[in-house]
Amino acid sequence: DGGITQSPKYLFRKEGQNVTLSCEQNLNHDAMYWYRQDPGQGLRLIYYSQIVNDFQKGDIAEGYSVSREKKESFPLTVTSAQQNPTAFYLCASSILFGGQRDTIYFGEGSWLTVV
């Protein structure tokens, strides 16, 4: 089935470590996104990419990094510079210019906890 796959579902990070969250989509979507979700704050955009080898910062990019080497993959690295990384992370994708089809679809999310 077509969809967006995030892994791992649960991840624990020690202080000072970098961790990478995986996101793969087989929907042939052009654009991919990473959101962070904290209780009571809705979703906040971290990074997005509209084309391979190009990406833009969102509203809260500090302490995060991404790459887009393949159309179907958009991994997110949470670096040790991120002061408060414990959160639920959501990957999403969309067709970039599609009129009625230009809707964002989400993966199932990854929980990151700092221990």
Next chain:
Amino acid sequence: AQSVTQPDIHITVSEGASLELRCNYSYGATPYLFWYVQSPGQGLQLLLKYFSGDTLVQGIKGFEAEFKRSQSSFNLRKPSVHWSDAAEYFCAVGAGTASKLTFGTGTRLQVTL
């Protein structure tokens, strides 16, 4: 800049009762509007969307929403709520091609039996 307000943080309704979740937006042109639903610990599922045309939009699971430009609102409704509808609901507004969304802070729906 665009913004979305969901004034109700938490709503409780009885099973079988009607439901209306409020969403107000701020945007300079005709917006792209969405409602998503999220079960605990899961991703977001699209319920419905408005891009243009008929202002009453039908979605999945028996939900509908009405775009009212004069009130800058896009409220979500369901005539009869089921216990499985208990979840968090997010309204979102998109700019241009809707490739970048601004989300509201969500409304948590509790359904009593």
